[in-house]
Amino acid sequence: MIKVIIAGYRGKMGSTAVSMVQDDPELELVAVLDPFATEKEAYGVPVFNDKEGLVGIDAQVWVDFTTPKVVYENTKFALENGFAPVVGTTGFTDQQIKDLESLSVDKKIGGLIAPNFAIGAILMMEFAAKASKYFPDVEIIELHHDNKMDAPSGTAIKTAELIKENRDFKKQGAKGEKESIPGARGAEYDGFRIHSVRLPGLVAHQEVLFGAPGEGLKIRHDSYDRASFMTGVNLGIKKVVDLDHLVYGLEHLL
Amino acid sequence: MIKVIIAGYRGKMGSTAVSMVQDDPELELVAVLDPFATEKEAYGVPVFNDKEGLVGIDAQVWVDFTTPKVVYENTKFALENGFAPVVGTTGFTDQQIKDLESLSVDKKIGGLIAPNFAIGAILMMEFAAKASKYFPDVEIIELHHDNKMDAPSGTAIKTAELIKENRDFKKQGAKGEKESIPGARGAEYDGFRIHSVRLPGLVAHQEVLFGAPGEGLKIRHDSYDRASFMTGVNLGIKKVVDLDHLVYGLEHLL
Amino acid sequence: MIKVIIAGYRGKMGSTAVSMVQDDPELELVAVLDPFATEKEAYGVPVFNDKEGLVGIDAQVWVDFTTPKVVYENTKFALENGFAPVVGTTGFTDQQIKDLESLSVDKKIGGLIAPNFAIGAILMMEFAAKASKYFPDVEIIELHHDNKMDAPSGTAIKTAELIKENRDFKKQGAKGEKESIPGARGAEYDGFRIHSVRLPGLVAHQEVLFGAPGEGLKIRHDSYDRASFMTGVNLGIKKVVDLDHLVYGLEHLL
Amino acid sequence: MIKVIIAGYRGKMGSTAVSMVQDDPELELVAVLDPFATEKEAYGVPVFNDKEGLVGIDAQVWVDFTTPKVVYENTKFALENGFAPVVGTTGFTDQQIKDLESLSVDKKIGGLIAPNFAIGAILMMEFAAKASKYFPDVEIIELHHDNKMDAPSGTAIKTAELIKENRDFKKQGAKGEKESIPGARGAEYDGFRIHSVRLPGLVAHQEVLFGAPGEGLKIRHDSYDRASFMTGVNLGIKKVVDLDHLVYGLEHLL
Known part of the structure; x- marks a missing residue:
């Protein structure tokens, strides 16, 4: 006890x-x-x-x-x-x-x-950092309620920083890719992209997507409640x- | 026969x-x-x-x-x-x-x-159009291989057009929301957002996400092969x- | 007014x-x-x-x-x-x-x-019923909090009934498929399968998955709150x- | 070189x-x-x-x-x-x-x-094993093409074994939960559940879902190609x- x-x-x-x-x-x-x-x-x-x-x-x-x-x-x-x-x-x-x-x-x-006690979010970040060593192609999608003022979220930026520390730099996407509507490819951070979705009903969610020839790896955290x-x-x-x-x-x- | x-x-x-x-x-x-x-x-x-x-x-x-x-x-x-x-x-x-x-x-x-024989993609568009009548808050995430030059994809734009025809216009997101990195909130079309993900290993995929107080609806199509x-x-x-x-x-x- | x-x-x-x-x-x-x-x-x-x-x-x-x-x-x-x-x-x-x-x-x-006012759930069922006309191969995954006593959920069963009314009967899965642990393939209803996930943190969610050569279609509803x-x-x-x-x-x- | x-x-x-x-x-x-x-x-x-x-x-x-x-x-x-x-x-x-x-x-x-060179699958298993130390409530959903004869898949069973080694045993689900159609709750392994989805169009995919009060963590691997x-x-x-x-x-x- x-x-x-x-x-x-x-x-x-x-x-x-x-x-x-x-x-x-x-x-x-x-x-x-x-x-x-x-x-x-x-x-x-x-x-x-x-x-x-x-x-x-x-x-x-x-x-x-x-x-x-x-x-x-x-x-x-x-x-x-x-x-x-x-x-x-x-x-x-x-x-x-x-x-x-x-x-x-x-x-x-x-x-x-501890500034953050959400074990799930911490594990997501740790797993994302580790996966980025082997899969340098990555994008982050974070999804929050539509009253949120800032984009990307703090957790997305912290995740991005950890990825940056762990992977070799790579400028992703096709050479010469074009946005027919500005912003389609999201926010660029260290050569990869972050996308911020805002919808009513959502609370705080994040997906980190990795891609390599013939496979994909996704880590998602959902936070519903304190x-x-x-x-x-x-x-x-x-x-x-x-x-x-x-x-x-x-x-x-x- | x-x-x-x-x-x-x-x-x-x-x-x-x-x-x-x-x-x-x-x-x-x-x-x-x-x-x-x-x-x-x-x-x-x-x-x-x-x-x-x-x-x-x-x-x-x-x-x-x-x-x-x-x-x-x-x-x-x-x-x-x-x-x-x-x-x-x-x-x-x-x-x-x-x-x-x-x-x-x-x-x-x-x-x-028929310019498009993919029934799955056509159903996704039809369902998205119908859902947008009741759920005006919507975002599109389309995901393709990283050799794709244009963003958003043609299917995403066609989906967006159908949503526009079916929902009442709504400028989504928090009033005064700010992007700390430009592009985070995606491409704006008729008040809603489209996000384009590009990763190796992906083929052609799209998610249409709807949100309302206390609930969410997602329609996803995956196309792997002709x-x-x-x-x-x-x-x-x-x-x-x-x-x-x-x-x-x-x-x-x- | x-x-x-x-x-x-x-x-x-x-x-x-x-x-x-x-x-x-x-x-x-x-x-x-x-x-x-x-x-x-x-x-x-x-x-x-x-x-x-x-x-x-x-x-x-x-x-x-x-x-x-x-x-x-x-x-x-x-x-x-x-x-x-x-x-x-x-x-x-x-x-x-x-x-x-x-x-x-x-x-x-x-x-x-109305016994059910959740428009999102009703649309999910309607879309699933329609998709099953063209994609007879379907499985349902419903996910609820771990205090729920019954499986599958009422919504899953109602969805299954609507699919049954709309698709031609098909006994799915490989001929002679074997479960090395009983129950792996889920509950069988009209030749297709329903899977019930129960975890703390979840509220009420359902995915209806359709598959056909080279493609997939998924409809997901998340219900967080009354x-x-x-x-x-x-x-x-x-x-x-x-x-x-x-x-x-x-x-x-x- | x-x-x-x-x-x-x-x-x-x-x-x-x-x-x-x-x-x-x-x-x-x-x-x-x-x-x-x-x-x-x-x-x-x-x-x-x-x-x-x-x-x-x-x-x-x-x-x-x-x-x-x-x-x-x-x-x-x-x-x-x-x-x-x-x-x-x-x-x-x-x-x-x-x-x-x-x-x-x-x-x-x-x-x-190496019996398995798929880094993505190996990372998924490693992350699942680690997460199960902190989140003992877990279910596995594996999804394969509908010609597969065995269920659950070998990867699902290997993942389950690693989870068993890492978490404290827990008999999950509500006490006295009932299946109205047998198999709904999936295959039981060490107190948790494994679900096997089989659909045309799928290749080899797996999700490991963790739940805890107020949050969820999901790790998904998609394998499309050798x-x-x-x-x-x-x-x-x-x-x-x-x-x-x-x-x-x-x-x-x-």
């Missing part, structure tokens, strides 16, 4: 994390933290308004879905008090992450700071207890 | 048509025509070099995969001699098609001139014998 | 219908009905507890998402009072539907009773005002 | 390999072997009928697409004469492979024996020259 504290338990992500912990027989919720909570007890465990009250409590992991303002102090506090942090809150500077890594090494405590992040948080909790330093990015635990 | 003449039996399409006719127990090959053939017999039937030799032969259907130069005269000859033409050769002027339609009405003989046209030629042969006039476009027989 | 009454406005479907009507500038909500409502006004319109209070109100359409117990009386009342009913509630006997059809003809009032039914309810409201009798099944309005 | 001998150059795979080598500016064909060839020269290089004639020739790699009868002797000969073997011929006993591995270690020569194997043969040639022992299975070079 891994004993878990959840900081920011009243927010969307925090409360979803509470449910996830309580549904897993290998995890035990022992305390929750929120500076503005008025209740004394929630989900059967004590509520704290101030992190100092948690010094000495019997717990191994500190899950943090709080705010950019407090997350650095929270994570530092967790490491100093022997709780391995699993942090989904954003807002760290590069220097802060370096400091926390150093601190974790000194304290020999594991930890995870519940998907909890698979990653759960994995993080179970992995950090066996680590002796803090890592940045869930991909380092896969 | 429908008795069939095949004109242009030594070309790629013509010889594929011979196999298709011989494999179908409801069809019987009775003669083949090619001005440059030197053999007297082929596939167990007599070979003709000159169409005049076919006057009076016992046949109902004239399949034509010849050349733009002779196809108009061939089709006229077929109608005049009581053979219902099924023509895949291109090269007619609009006036010639009108003349042949008139002639067919006079003679009360069925016929079919064999696919024979399903349409077979259908044409069986339909023209029951028609009393010539039609232009296989869609009129579906 | 079409004036609309919504019966059962406090239920899940009813309240979603209220939002849909209020979001459409061509529709106007004029009254809502629920026997147990305690408020006098909701969404800016009067609330009624008893349908009798609605006699003489200025409205063209009666949307009904109530209960099996009252829906027959409600629909009869609507027809008798000049409101074209659009009914998503289930629980009619065959005789009741016949009686309501007769009544609508007498009154020359349009109406719609919001999808509203496209059909909206269409129903706009169509019934031009009808002079009641129809059963949204497909008759497509 | 890597100098290459091709044994079995007149077979389907051998002659495809000749084209591949000649199209790659980093490779040079230096000799070809076939016991029954009557020509003295082919593709601009000398033809040998007996492998003994190749002793001392300046080459680094021996590509072998011959027959089960001679492949063991060929591979042994290659290792003994300093040519790194890349072998696609089947028919080795386990003991023979062990002997060749030992010999390669003694000689410090690289080599590859040309696809050449990407793997090419990779093998370039990798074996840097190895100091023989490996069995292309996956060890990815």
Whole structure:
């Protein structure tokens, strides 16, 4: 049984994390933290308004879905008090992450700071990066709801960067190919193309297509719901207890 | 049993048509025509070099995969001699098609001139056109081998035209959406988007995607091989014998 | 502007219908009905507890998402009072539907009773039925969340029935094909196969795959959310005002 | 420039390999072997009928697409004469492979024996195995032409075995789920399901689907043509020259 504290338990992500912990027989919720909570007890465990009250409590992991303002102090506090942090809150500077890594090494405590807990998306990117070593011909199609303002999506651009790092450069498409309507061939990035589809009903989806003589390989990720992040948080909790330093990015635990 | 003449039996399409006719127990090959053939017999039937030799032969259907130069005269000859033409050769002027339609009405003989015999592609276009009446939010993704010079493909443009005729105009996408790399959102046609993917290994494929709150509808056609046209030629042969006039476009027989 | 009454406005479907009507500038909500409502006004319109209070109100359409117990009386009342009913509630006997059809003809009032308002699913079935006329080789893959108890799904079976009505019977697959693990080839229905996938994260999806020499055609419907039914309810409201009798099944309005 | 001998150059795979080598500016064909060839020269290089004639020739790699009868002797000969073997011929006993591995270690020569050169299929299996560690809910859909006699396919079974080795056992599907038509839920293997689709027009395709709360991950491989194997043969040639022992299975070079 891994004993878990959840900081920011009243927010969307925090409360979803509470449910996830309580549904897993290998995890035990022992305390929750929120500076503005008025209740004394929630989900059967004590509520704290101030992190100092948690010094000495019997717990191994500190899950943090709080705010950019407090997350650095929270994570530092967790490491100093022997709780391995699993942090989904954003807002760290590069220097802060370096400091926390150093601190974790000194304290020999594991930890995870992850800007993205969607294991499926991380696997898609990792698989795409690997496939591009053998199949340099690739295109990305990302599909999102039609309220999205930017194109291509952040995930598509991150995938493209990873592909660029892994494949030999190739300018794809027929020499002298022509667009009879501009934009048909999509956005060009490092010689390959990215296409952004926007339709009502869609949530967040991406396909990475590889082609070679006589074959094709496609990797598709569909994200329907924020519940998907909890698979990653759960994995993080179970992995950090066996680590002796803090890592940045869930991909380092896969 | 429908008795069939095949004109242009030594070309790629013509010889594929011979196999298709011989494999179908409801069809019987009775003669083949090619001005440059030197053999007297082929596939167990007599070979003709000159169409005049076919006057009076016992046949109902004239399949034509010849050349733009002779196809108009061939089709006229077929109608005049009581053979219902099924023509895949291109090269007619609009006036010639009108003349042949008139002639067919006079003679009360069925016929079919079809620029495209791929039933699957025709159904995809028909379904897309119908769906766009109820789902005005649509995007087209067409995928071809990477030697293709033009984008979007002819089929994509024809599909887009049919959608335009059937849906109420809608300028899709978020108001003020931005491309961080130009072309990401694809080619704009009548307010919707077309994306052209080019990869080795692909042949000719198209997806039409519709989206509405809470749902999506996708129609995909894959064309791997010219064999696919024979399903349409077979259908044409069986339909023209029951028609009393010539039609232009296989869609009129579906 | 079409004036609309919504019966059962406090239920899940009813309240979603209220939002849909209020979001459409061509529709106007004029009254809502629920026997147990305690408020006098909701969404800016009067609330009624008893349908009798609605006699003489200025409205063209009666949307009904109530209960099996009252829906027959409600629909009869609507027809008798000049409101074209659009009914998503289930629980009619065959005789009741016949009686309501007769009544609508007498009154020359349009109406719609629909067990399924998902236009996308209805189009998928219609397209599949049509394609099966030309492509007798077909398989269905339906994919649902892993709490679903029955396999194949009701939609898959309805699709299969429509295909059966439209294609010539064909026993598909290689003669003498063998399953090394039983069930690999799926459920057999009229000579073709249906496959049921169950995974967490999925909602309700179906693919109908057609194959012929050299080509493939796929029709896929994805249903993520009950919001999808509203496209059909909206269409129903706009169509019934031009009808002079009641129809059963949204497909008759497509 | 890597100098290459091709044994079995007149077979389907051998002659495809000749084209591949000649199209790659980093490779040079230096000799070809076939016991029954009557020509003295082919593709601009000398033809040998007996492998003994190749002793001392300046080459680094021996590509072998011959027959089960001679492949063991060929591979042994290659290792003994300093040519790194890349072998696609089947028919080795386990003991023979062990002997060749030992010999390669003694000689410090690289080599590859691969039952499957389709990199795309190998990557699909590797990615599926890895994803199953994090997503224990999985189903496999494999799709082949309708002349295939066995179901599930060999690739599907191999994929299933790899998944079994990597995930914790899980009996998937709803407790008490019912098939109204037997086989709907597919073949059961280690608690998950495999579905085999058979349609004309298809070649060899496979999808591995993973599901978790709120998300899905799909890996699909399409194999259209034997040309696809050449990407793997090419990779093998370039990798074996840097190895100091023989490996069995292309996956060890990815």
